[in-house]
Amino acid sequence: MNYPSIIGCILSVLGIVLLLIFKTKIHNPYLKCLWRSSLTFFVLYILILTTVALRWNYLENQILAYDLNSNGNMEWNEYTEEYKIASQRFISDTARNFAFLTGAVFSLIISSLILLVDLIQTRLKLKKILFKK
Numbered sequence: 001m002n003y004p005s006i007i008g009c010i011l012s013v014l015g016i017v018l019l020l021i022f023k024t025k026i027h028n029p030y031l032k033c034l035w036r037s038s039l040t041f042f043v044l045y046i047l048i049l050t051t052v053a054l055r056w057n058y059l060e061n062q063i064l065a066y067d068l069n070s071n072g073n074m075e076w077n078e079y080t081e082e083y084k085i086a087s088q089r090f091i092s093d094t095a096r097n098f099a100f101l102t103g104a105v106f107s108l109i110i111s112s113l114i115l116l117v118d119l120i121q122t123r124l125k126l127k128k129i130l131f132k133k
Contacts, residue, residue, distance in 0.1 A: 004100040005049050012049075015042040029122045037115035041107045048103035052096055059090045 019039050026035055066083040 002096060002100075005053065005096075008100045008104070009046055009049050012042045012046045016046075029126065030119065033115060033118040033122055036118060037111045040114050041111035044107040044110055045103050048106065049099055052099040052103070056096045059086070062086045063090050 016039065019035060019042070023035065026032055063083070063086050066080065066086065
């Protein structure tokens with residue numbers, strides 16, 4: 001895992017902890033909508049970064065499997081066609097380098113949609129309660 005992804009995971013965990021601490025102090029229904037969408041953002045962000053890190057470790061372990069003498073270096077007799085394919089997948093994997101950005105954008109889009117739907121639902125629910133009185 002690269003440093004921006006590690007920092008993103010740490011900030012997300014801190015965000016989740018803070019949201020869980022302040023959960024009982026929120027009584028406004030609109031702020032509860034914001035709370036739910038913020039929690040969704042942080043959870044999605046951690047899931048995306050974790051998935052990318054697991055994929056990166058999987059690709060790295062595939063390459064290490066071709067190191068027959070386990071010295072950490074690839075020697076001329078260890079270069080096979082399968083190793084070339086695995087190393088090409090490992091080298092051309094740009095998802096790890098940009099995961100902290102694309103994960104944040106994707107999480108923001110999803111959590112914004114959830115916030116919008118939740119706000120509309122809360123507004124309609126509050127209107128319905130007001131009309132019944």
